[in-house]
Amino acid sequence: MSSTKFDVIVLGTGPGGYVAAIRASQLGLKVAVVEAEELGGICLNWGCIPTKALIKSAQVFEYINHAADYGISVDKASVNFEDMIKRSRDVAAGMSKGVQFLMKKNKIEQLLGWGKVKPGKKVEVEDKDGKKTEYSADHIIIATGGRSKELPALKIDNKKIVGYRKAMTLDKMPKKMVVVGSGAIGVEFAYVYRSIGVEVTIVEFLDRIVPNEDEEVSKTLEKLYKKKGIEIMTSAEVTQVDTKGSGCKVTVKTKGGEEVIECDLVLSAVGVVSNVENCGLEDVGILVDKGKIKVDEYYKTNMPGYYAIGDVVAGPALAHVASAEGIICVEKIAGQHPDPLDYNNIPGCTYCIPEIASVGYTEAKAKEAGYELKVGKFPFSASGKASAAGAKDGFVKLVFDAKYGELLGAHMIGSNVTEMIAEIVAIRKLETTGHELIKTVHPHPTMSEAIMEAAAAAYGEVIHL
Template identity: 75%
Template sequence: MNYDVIIIGSGPGGYVAAIRASQLGLKTAIVERESLGGICLNWGCIPTKALLKSAQVFEYINHAADYGIKTAEAEADFAAVIKRSRGVAEGMSKGVQFLMKKNKIDVVMGTGKVKPGNKVEVKGADGSTTELTAKNIILATGGRSKELPSVKQDGKKIIGYRQAMVLPEMPKSMVIVGSGAIGVEFAYFYATMGTKVTVVEFMENIVPVEDEDVSKQLLRSFKKAGIEVMTSSSVESVDTSGAGCKVQVKTAAGMQTIECDIVLSAAGVVANLENIGLEETGIKTEKGKVVVDEFYNTSVKGYYAIGDIVGGQALAHVASAEGIICVEKIAGHSPEPLDYNNIPGCTYCSPEIASVGYTEKAAKAAGYELKIGKFPFSASGKASAAGAKDGFIKMIYDAKYGELLGAHMIGANVTELIAEIVVARKLETTGHEVLKAVHPHPTMSEAIMEATADAYGEVIHL
């Protein structure tokens, strides 16, 4: 079988690239070893949001009296919550199957491996081998849960994100190692469902990639929710010989032992580079990533790589954007290279976190003179009416030219607000223009205007 483009991996990088390639008239095949949609759709972004929604509904019911509603005591059916999440993921995977048929993309199930001479070898579940050829081969094999030497996953007591989504019963207690997006989302989910949660973070702040003000606010919100947080701490060992786990945690004050039912390792993601033919094809890697140029060409002509296996943020929307740019370049178009400093990051714990661009610390380090404005949701009419006053919006501008350098948000539904900032930065919008763009009232979004007004000494509602 000969194609214009073969893509290995059908996650949000791979399947999006396949659809765009087909739209551009390229004969396309996609190779997938497990389920269409990859980890994001089947075991990541989508089903976790379903779990988090169930937790949010449970939280609403438990606080119904705050809204003047009387209810009987709510009880979480943990198995039903998990079942709903899996149903959402399955429905989305079927949606990708439909899109493959609609766009006349050949789906080849099996484990793909690149070979020299523009070839892909696919090993089926039954052991059979098929060889495909293409002028262009795109690697989009994604990532998996990173294993720490001191926290070896056994899939039962020490688990990764995948097992955390389908536990047979709700644990009474859990230690989560790492407080990036995966760690804090599961911390919120399990704590809300009734598990006693302890988060252990090696860095000084939780959600360490975020602006420090955001990290401090999430810490306050988590403590209020009963989640214990240990920063500047590391898990040295886990003893699973007894009924549960004994976790040895090294802190500034010395060693501590925490007993729990389950340890969730959420220390990040590692790229899937093993056994995909990189060495025999001569494709260069560096620091656990495939080396690519701005249009995702690898060191070998005709071979490309996108998504979690290349440098840049390991996010679904980044992989999709990279896939589109990659195939548009293959098709002879002139796409603009991706601006990695204008990629929004979203974390779906409660309160939600959304950010784009420079943090205050990074902007100062880059030599900018800053105008910074903050608007707390406690001063927002919509947030007060919704009973969601935790959090704020922080806007960072260059004092000299008014360039919008970054935005950092924590609060209810802020993941829906960040796109305004991404578009504004893409259009090179200034602080003055954001300030004079009339925002609707009462909305959470007007806090963007108010925070900008604060930066320029014109804030009305503070």
């Protein structure tokens, strides 16, 4: 007979929820999780993990098509779209099973169904048959995540106008698609579909693609994407999509007037909204501001015993942020003294090819903040490892405070840079100076040498430029 009383109940098992649950269990608390869909949430099932599997398939196809560049002859490679999608789903299913194993290993009870918080530190769970069961806990953590944002002119019908979920499980490969939005989701899918032969147009409302990144990164990606044959429209807005015919007619308003693009499919990648509806917040009196649950630095809401983490609170909607918040939240609940999260030292990664990784201030934002700067840049075209790998596109750019040598920000575009950014996050956490970074011996030949060389470039000591 399962219990109805716990120390901690977590609503949602994405990378915020399941990580919080495991850490709470490690700290000796009796824990339950509530999940309406698959364990692992959007990240494991419909986001971070399956998209990376699709990107890898697209990259392998690209390698094969450019095999001659490496002295290898390959005849007539072709994409099996169904198998590519199947591999992505199998990878996601394997990861979800891994979370299932972790739940059992950590003796966490799984309550399957739709969860709603109720007053008096209670949670009501409605299963798929409509049966409702009430549970109680001293601490209830809301980690219900987010979903695709919908614009009035882009109503998702999952036939011709799709969000990211449908974009990774299409029945057949489109010939031509329009991607609306050029954040991580938009540029990643644009890469995947263009690489396997789809004609792709990106429409971005702001004046450059990946608009949250450093301006030089945006310019480099735009140049490389155009070289791949991706059409890019910036300072552009989709005003309507006519889906009446066999395909779509997308009306795009630009500074030069209106243009109609015909395509088979439109991907809406205009951001994420929090899942704060229909989970009982109003009944409990939990405050929501601009679609986000209000919390303090340890993720307490205004109501004692109720907490919120991940995409439902303010801050970057990133898996690793949700996990970090979950750990801090439960460590505080368990009576430990964790440091609050430093939101200015959160790495952001975009897994298009070439990859993008960044942390901290962009050069423009650092100037705005009043810092005097030393900026160093090292192109991968000057890297031996990059040349050997055939991956010479991109650069590492480091932004230092000229006065104290503090590393204010790092911006990278290139092969495997998402694996390199963690060094910068650690350096910033440890308050390492530019001079210390220059004197940190990096292995040769590696892509990571570019970090040391960019630091040296900022201080006029670069060797290989």
